[in-house]
Amino acid sequence: MEIQTKKGRKWLKVTGIIILLVFVAAGVYGYMVYHSLKEAVVTMHQPVKRTVPEKREQPVALEKKEPFSVLMLGVDERKGDKGRSDTIIVLAVNPNTNSVKMLSIPRDTRTEIVGKGKEDKINHAYAFGGIPMSMATVEEFLDIPIDYYMQINMEGFQDIVDAVGGVKVYNDFDFSEGDSHFPIGEINLNGEQALSFSRMRYEDPRGDFGRQLRQRQIIEGVIDEGMSLSSLTKFSSIFNAIGKNIKTNLTFDQMVDIQKNYKDAGKSIQQMEIKETGKLINKIYYGLVSPEEKTRIQTELKKQLELQ
Template sequence: MARYKPKKKSRALRIVLFIILLLVVAVAGFGFSIYHNINKTAKNIHSPLERTPEVARPANLSLSKKEPFSVLMLGVDERSGDRGRSDSIIVMTVNPKKESIDMLSIPRDTRVEIVGKGIDDKINHAYAFGGVEMSMNTVEKFLDIPIDYYIKMNMEGFKEIVDAVGGVDVKNDIDFSVGKKHFPEGQISLNGSDALAYARMRYDDPRGDFGRQMRQRQVIQGVINKGANISAIWKYDDVLDALGKNVETNLSLDEMMDIQKNYKGARHKIDQYQIEGQGSKIDGIWYYLVPQEERERVQGVLKEHLNI
């Protein structure tokens, strides 16, 4: 009996299938490695809070049911022996059905009631007085919405996060320089050091702190966009290392995975807001004063986005 000789086409097919099998096994192993390292980083940055909310939800939040949620982002300048102050205060509300994120910057000099301290003071002093818990409670009362989660970021370490995702692209609307670095008007790419300088500049901006807040939101949006890109997977070690050293949150890994699964469409539409007010001195101290009507307007926007 003559031996059967497989056709070249069949041999080629088997080779292709074998290569695909090897790739699947390699990717599965890579995926396990990613999950293992993500799990480790998530545990390192996880810092839950025990607090009594100023604005309670009528029922417990369920991310698995795709309910809207809110996050307080605090950019903190921490110094040795000093808790520091929250240099950047941003509230994000995420609505999966609307597939959108609302991002509100609160000027750090805004005069508010500091919950737990019993005084009216600049909102960024809440962190200096009582850390994340007092900041969350103070922002909650000021905006009259529940704050579900927080993300605290070391501003000096923020440049490491930007570098880890491969830099960010922003549309700069004002020509300016910081030191020897020039930021021309138009679409520009920023590395970590440039992004930090870009986000912090305010004295050469006629809009003052509002311009700075806008640039902070731009950089954060750039990180969100880059972090969601498939190319970021290949830099996951750098990303996780930067997050582990510079970020703290009460989000658990399970909650992060629920957000990735149920809310990822929201990142494609990010609306940015600011609070209108005016600067004034009280007892010789400069504050940013927000009229009650403006405060209620902003509260209404956020409440509608949270479906409350």
């Protein structure tokens, strides 16, 4: 009996040591993840100066779980050319309903370019005045505050997709682009394939609307993979890819608040689309949005941001 008791105590000690080592390892791992993320955010962080009155009197209080908006701009920057924001997506995040509204704005949408005093294609705002003019123009177009921005280098976006291990999407239109063929159904895409998948629009009878749908699918796929447990083992490559290819005015502390207070909202992403009528004006193609359609979009976003 005494021998069994000693053996029991010995195993208890061994078990205790193993549990302690697991906790230490988890702590070291958590420390590494924390500091890798912090380094990436320092590289990403790029404050923006707003030159026009904003639609919020006070900044969003993330620690109080207030709804907020993000303008995502996918930019192809070439040497000697500032580039245009060919991908324009607005995210309206509400932690109280645990949902995200994701709106794609077609790049040919005709609207007032704030700061230029004229109407033009909405994606020209970036070429004219960079991030500040893009934020102000989208803010005026949607009549909602744009709290944060994320500028994504589209050429480097494939690195982010590869870093999370690829993405899974459902393709509703059979087509080929470059060296890749995309059949109808659920498909797995690596970074290069995801970039081709999200860029094609000429073969799609829906034109830019079909392209927007595919872009939103890729973004949702990256979010899903990034939130999965398997991505924890890839944190170094993920943070490295993000740091190189994304710029944002979000600080590290704000990102921590978002992760803590808003993480459940990412589980319900609802896509929105703008209905437009194509028209040639002075031989240039534009997408025209009716007053009724603009009101519909604005109302839905204001409700999501609890501005009504």
